Amino acid sequence: MTDAPQLALFNSLTRKLEAFEPVHAGEARVYTCGPTVYNYPHIGNMRAYVFADVLGRTLSHRGYRLTHVINITDVGHLTDDADAGEDKMEKMARAQSQSIWDIAAHYTQAYWADIAALNIRQPAKWSIATDYVPQMIAFAEKIAPAHCYELDSGLYFDVSTVADYGRLARAVTDEGEGRIEAVEGKRNAADFAIWRKTPAGETRQMEWDSPWGRGAPGWHLECSVMSGDLLGFPFDIHTGGIDHREIHHPNEIAQNQAFCCNPGDACDLDTPANSGARVWMHNNFLVERSGKMSKSSGEFLRLQLLIDRGYHPLGYRMMCLQAHYRSELEFSWDGLAASLVRLKRMIIVAERLADVEAGEPSHPKLAPMIEAFEKAMAEDLNTAVALTALEDVLAAKKVDPAAKRAVVERMDAVLGLDLFGTSRADLRLRPKAAAIDEAEIEDVLALRKQARADKDFATSDALRDELAAKGVEAMDGDPLGWEWKLG
Ligand code: AMP
Ligand code: ZN
Secondary structure, three states: OOOOOOEEEEEEOOOOOEEEEOOOOOOOEEEEEOOOOEEEEEEEEEEEEHHHHHHHHHHHHHOOOEEEEEEEEOOOEEEEEOEEEEEEEHHHHHHHOOHHHHHHHHHHHHHHHHHHHHOOOOOEEEEEEEHHHHHHHHHHHHHHHHHEEEEEEEEEHHHHHHOOOOOOOOOOOOOOOOOOOOOOOOOOOOEEHHHHHOOOOOOOOOOOOOOOOEEEEOOOHHHHHHHHHHOOOOOOEEEEEEEHHOHHHHHHHHHHHHHOOOOOOOOOOHHHHHHOOEEEEEEEEEEOOOOOOOOOOOOOHHHHHHHOOOOOOOOOOHHHHHHOOOOOOEEOOOHHHHHHHHHHHHHHHHHOOOOOOOOOOOOOOOOHHHHHHHHHEEEEOOOOHHHHHHHHHHHHHOOOOOOOOOOOOHHHHHHHHOOOOOOOHHHHHOOOOOOOHHHHHHHHHHHHHHHOOOOOHHHHHHHHHHHOOOOEEOOOOOOOOOOEEEE
């Protein structure tokens, strides 16, 4: 354990900052709602996993034995979270004339590539929804007698059978106001399908036999089952994006209450553990004003698009860290460029420590910075402030390099910027559209440097023009700027 101040996390369920107290001494068990793999994730989705990663790293840094589970939803998530529309996977498979399994495999790989590019640590387990269907059926059988009813279209959860339904949500009341009642026969507008029967005469690509007929599990059921199975109820922390606070997580909570409590028990949410998790945490959205984030817009904001334009993906991680996870973050290309330059400044200094062996992570000069860092992270993961503490350490003068290296390593283990694994040259990615390769650019720049040293300005200017003709702008003077960029 560190001697860091007590970790306080904002619990969306109680709407309060709470001191983190693990359910099992010395352990932290965290479940993160993962992607529905019907398409590439956009960079807003990836913000949710950067946040969960920082949370996990912070818990590890504090000495907790972390068990982190992220699920992959490959069945059951409908085009409308409120239980309407069709399965996102089925729809995409039809549009691309491929099997759902191929769609799932392709987009899961793409998601994992983004996870790696953003230096997000591997969770203990990626749980794949379709691997848990028998467990889902068993869970549903257990809660069905006291909490569910059957309609032609499936097995529905009656939200009036649990206490405090919808407490987590902000927009939805107990009456389910704001929901569309999409299914005839539901007892309450907010009731949701935990098993969707395949309509008579149809077959779905993915369907299983169940006591309620052939069909597929509901999306909310999946997360209840995988989190409970792998982490045990109650576990410590459940995370997701802020949209999940409105429907998906209230529904998971209702199922967890039904599963964990005996019929007739009060089982209210004044005891957060009845919800299945002690703490529910939600990251706010990444927003983009022109609508480029939407997956239905042609060229949407995927991490690969940033890379294709020459931005190193860790520049995006930096952008996420600069904002508090509970604040909305606005994406802009200028903002991304500024984040990348900030990262570059840090990496230039870190490179000076490349050959230094880490010593004791302490030094009188660094103590206040370490304290500021720990305090910031303890206050509901204030990465924005923690970053400045790390920069202060990097900038500190007359400090034993071995101590400095150790402290930077420890802080970077929490923030995950990979300062010692990334070089200044790595950050200068070649945009996909560039008509000239990097080695060529470097060669011309070397000639130009020599020409300038020789005070042969005519040659220097000619070389600059040669690059400009290929769309490369040579940048002089600013040691922190880029030596070149695409014009
Ligand atoms: P999905 O694949 O749609 O289930 O979303 C994956 C994760 O991304 C969920 O935790 C969402 O809450 C989250 N999410 C969706 N859109 C955004 C956004 N614009 N900014 C941050 N998180 C988001
Ligand atoms: Zn989920």
